[in-house]
Amino acid sequence: MLDQYTGVAIMLLMAIGIAGGMVLMTSILGPKKRFADKMEPFECGESQLVSPRQRFSVKFYLVAVLFVLFDIEAVFFFPWAILFKRLGVFGFVEMLLFILILGVGLMYVWRRGGLDWE
Amino acid sequence: MITELLITLAKILFIIGVTVGFFAPILTWVERKQSAIMQDRIGANRADILGFTALGLFHAIADALKMFTKEDFIPEGANKILHTLSPIIAVIPAILTFAVVPFGGVYNLFGREVNLVISDLDVGLLFVFAIASIATYGYVIAGWSSNNNWSLLGSMRTASQMISYEVTMGLTIIGVLMVYGSMRLTEIGAIQEDFSRWGIFLQPLGFLMFLTAAIAENKRIPFDNPEAESEIVAGYFTEYSGLKFGMFFMSEFIEMVTISAIVTILFFGAWHIPFLTTATLLSWFEILGTTGANLLVMLIHVGVFFAKVIFFIWMQMTIRWTLPRFRYDQIMKLGWKILLPLSLTNVLVTGIVILMLH
Numbered sequence: 001m002l003d004q005y006t007g008v009a010i011m012l013l014m015a016i017g018i019a020g021g022m023v024l025m026t027s028i029l030g031p032k033k034r035f036a037d038k039m040e041p042f043e044c045g046e047s048q049l050v051s052p053r054q055r056f057s058v059k060f061y062l063v064a065v066l067f068v069l070f071d072i073e074a075v076f077f078f079p080w081a082i083l084f085k086r087l088g089v090f091g092f093v094e095m096l097l098f099i100l101i102l103g104v105g106l107m108y109v110w111r112r113g114g115l116d117w118e
Numbered sequence: 119m120i121t122e123l124l125i126t127l128a129k130i131l132f133i134i135g136v137t138v139g140f141f142a143p144i145l146t147w148v149e150r151k152q153s154a155i156m157q158d159r160i161g162a163n164r165a166d167i168l169g170f171t172a173l174g175l176f177h178a179i180a181d182a183l184k185m186f187t188k189e190d191f192i193p194e195g196a197n198k199i200l201h202t203l204s205p206i207i208a209v210i211p212a213i214l215t216f217a218v219v220p221f222g223g224v225y226n227l228f229g230r231e232v233n234l235v236i237s238d239l240d241v242g243l244l245f246v247f248a249i250a251s252i253a254t255y256g257y258v259i260a261g262w263s264s265n266n267n268w269s270l271l272g273s274m275r276t277a278s279q280m281i282s283y284e285v286t287m288g289l290t291i292i293g294v295l296m297v298y299g300s301m302r303l304t305e306i307g308a309i310q311e312d313f314s315r316w317g318i319f320l321q322p323l324g325f326l327m328f329l330t331a332a333i334a335e336n337k338r339i340p341f342d343n344p345e346a347e348s349e350i351v352a353g354y355f356t357e358y359s360g361l362k363f364g365m366f367f368m369s370e371f372i373e374m375v376t377i378s379a380i381v382t383i384l385f386f387g388a389w390h391i392p393f394l395t396t397a398t399l400l401s402w403f404e405i406l407g408t409t410g411a412n413l414l415v416m417l418i419h420v421g422v423f424f425a426k427v428i429f430f431i432w433m434q435m436t437i438r439w440t441l442p443r444f445r446y447d448q449i450m451k452l453g454w455k456i457l458l459p460l461s462l463t464n465v466l467v468t469g470i471v472i473l474m475l476h
Contacts (some may be wrong), residue, residue: 004444006241007129008245010332011217022361026188030189031188041193041264041267043267056270060278063278067281070289071285074292077288081292081295082300084299085296085476088476106458110455116447
């Protein structure tokens with residue numbers, strides 16, 4: 001009996017092969033003509049006014065924090081959902097409390113305007 | 119051992135052939151042709167080989183040839199390694215998620231049980247989500263490494279949109295998991311042999327929410343803000359050309375097939391025909407012997423599965439050419455303020471109903 005991840009491993013190798021091969025092919029087959037004007041990053045005909053490499057404010061950092069929070073919640077849900085029928089009423093009440101606590105958190109962020117975009 | 123390895127290899131080659139070799143190139147043509155039909159145009163029908171146009175199907179080949187022979191452009195000041203790596207990171211997860219997607223049931227061929235799935239993982243659905251979310255890195259790195267302001271804006275939009283909808287997508291299928299009590303996609307598919315237990319009847323709201331979240335996760339119109347061409351040129355792939363650009367498109371199309379396959383398996387009875395159990399089908403073809411009957415049933419099931427998948431691809435394309443693009447704050451609002459509370463409510467209601475029935 002093969003290990004159940006053998007197929008995944010072979011598939012991964014093939015996917016890497018296909019993707020790598022494509023990048024290799026396109027860099028070999030295509031023409032190469034370099035001159036200064038062409039190599040400039042595209043900015044609607046202008047030369048670059050501001051470099052994208054300077055520090056910028058990440059407006060959605062709050063979204064990222066919320067993502068971590070709620071994605072972990074979702075991951076907690078997965079095993080619970082699988083065993084739901086076996087856990088019965090007890091498991092349901094436990095999860096209800098969990099959802100309530102997170103719901104309060106969500107309501108707090110919501111009311112404070114953390115989910116609003118300008 | 120060797121036979122099993124060979125069978126696995128055959129299945130992998132089949133899946134890669136179908137996704138990378140068939141769906142990815144054909145869908146580029148289908149997308150143009152469908153938009154043409156919906157907008158009352160004639161559409162992509164000019165590419166020909168010796169005068170044969172075959173409805174324009176050769177456009178797929180022409181596109182592939184063109185992309186291979188275009189210059190691979192890397193702008194000044196871009197991070198060359200990351201710029202090259204990001205399309206690879208975007209394509210690999212798209213192909214790899216298919217490793218757990220079953221395209222048929224279990225058949226008894228030549229005295230051997232053949233399960234039509236590459237890897238029958240017990241955490242199948244979680245694997246799909248885990249691998250699919252790796253693609254986010256590809257898009258974000260693509261935008262950042264290009265040294266282009268439009269790309270940077272695109273990659274920031276991608277990051278916040280994709281992580282927002284990942285949460286929702288994970289929560290929308292909790293109801294399905296509660297109903298079926300398994301994450302193994304083959305098992306979920308097998309349960310739906312009974313027409314009354316199809317996911318669409320048990321979790322109608324779950325289906326709508328999952329499809330919405332999945333389209334948003336795949337960044338297609340009406341959720342295509344990361345690449346909104348009328349706002350930020352082309353978003354994260356502004357500086358990509360040739361096949362590297364094509365690879366982003368390829369991963370989008372393959373993900374479209376994946377979404378359709380997952381929707382089919384979770385909500386629309388996977389490879390089953392309504393009211394026709396595998397046993398009934400087998401008894402019809404009894405005359406062909408065990409292997410013959412199984413082989414025929416297998417072909418029918420695979421055909422039915424891909425017919426359903428093609429239907430959902432068509433549906434996504436129709437949505438794409440029907441709706442205008444949403445505003446960015448609307449997308450965020452839909453994800454966090456509507457879909458997230460709604461999916462939590464769905465979980466609670468599903469829980470109460472299941473508890474009452476038991």
